[in-house]
Amino acid sequence: MRLRALAKINLGLDVVGKRADGYHEVRMIMQTIQMYDVLEIEKKAEPGITLTTNIPYVPTDERNLVYKAAKMLMDEFHIEEGLTMNLEKFIPVAAGMAGGSSDAAAAFVGVNRIFGLGLSEEDLMKRAVKVGADVPYCVMRGTALAEGIGEKLTRLPRVPQCYVLVGKPGVNVSTKTAYENLKLDDPAVVHPDIDGMVTAIREGDLDGMISRMGNVFEPGIIGKYPVIQEIKDLMENHGARKAMMSGSGPTVFGIFDSREKMEQAAAVLRESKLAKTVFATEVF
Ligand code: ATP
Known part of the structure; x- marks a missing residue:
């Protein structure tokens, strides 16, 4: 099986x-x-x-x-x-x-x-x-x-069709490290509007969802591994509607409207050598 x-x-x-x-x-x-x-x-x-x-x-x-x-x-x-x-x-x-x-x-x-x-x-x-x-x-x-x-x-209902570019830099981050670097009272930590995202997804509103995306672990982990910010910037400068770290990191993903734009960004990301793994895919 x-x-x-x-x-x-x-x-x-x-x-x-x-x-x-x-x-x-x-x-x-x-x-x-x-x-x-x-x-x-x-x-x-x-x-x-x-x-x-x-x-x-x-x-x-x-x-x-x-x-x-x-x-x-x-x-x-x-x-x-x-x-x-x-x-x-x-x-x-x-x-x-x-x-x-x-x-x-x-x-x-x-x-x-x-x-x-x-x-x-x-x-x-x-x-x-x-x-x-x-x-x-x-x-x-x-x-x-x-x-x-x-x-x-x-x-929740399936998010509207979008394409996801995954870039993982050559560092590994354990969930334990992510929590150790999380300062919940730090003003740099932005709490994403999860309820707003739920509403946007229920309404099939991709723009509304994207505008509210956020990950509280980002500032702490990016402080340790600036390459994460570099991958985010590269994706957003090459057509990603939004690029963000997933979970406790260090993987970055970018959301794209079209497969073509995503493939173009994937080529630039591969060329840059910022990420060890580059994978172009879509939501399931
Ligand atoms: P999460 O997103 O849930 O935080 P993660 O991507 O950070 O997960 P995993 O890849 O699931 O982390 O694994 C982290 C650790 O767990 C690895 O260092 C590995 O030693 C151990 N491990 C146990 N089972 C597995 C498995 N099936 N695949 C990968 N790692 C595993």
Whole structure:
């Protein structure tokens, strides 16, 4: 069985508080894009899980979210057969694109199907949050408002057709680093108008959505890695309606009206060598 694990971008990302247990409360507009890892899974007679991947530094044991997700479901349902999985990664790692979370979501969906467990999407989403705050959204996909720690989801209509250029510089940023560099009382931190974005998306108003986009993590991470600002400027100087950092960074994405404009900007970005990964795609 072959599954696609789609990457996400955050069209809007706000942090609104911190819970007593240390988790941050967020409000985010999530959007899946047509960039994906491929997870292949097969049953095997011997018990246990075997995982392989094309990225040498990504763990293949219980530290991998794919492994964790599969094991969680297989333990709960006392499955005695084993599973062989191969994960072909294309989504950049530690990039703010929910690569690991989406791989985990694909594992939940795949294990449910391959062993005929009969769980609904909602059943899977309830279990998914135990692997990571973004995993329930990755099961759901599409356009959504995510609140709480990211697990309280409201589906939104698909955003109007637009093209997405992804540029990831050659640095990696962990979510932990992003929170350490977030100064919520800093006047440079602009809280995006998430409610306004929800209304604009519900009305199919791309301009209204774009004018309200923002990510509270940007100032802190750009302060550390100015290349992020350079990629944003390059995209906006070459036709992007708006360019912004996704999630906790460092990946930058630009929103374009046409594929042609996006391809032109992609060529300039490749030439500039500012980004290690350049990927031209569209919303899912
Ligand atoms: P998010 O957008 O949710 O913050 P991210 O893009 O910052 O995610 P990931 O690529 O999901 O981060 O992974 C971050 C770390 O998690 C990696 O350094 C890696 O060691 C570990 N990891 C565990 N499982 C996976 C996986 N399936 N793919 C990639 N990394 C994984």
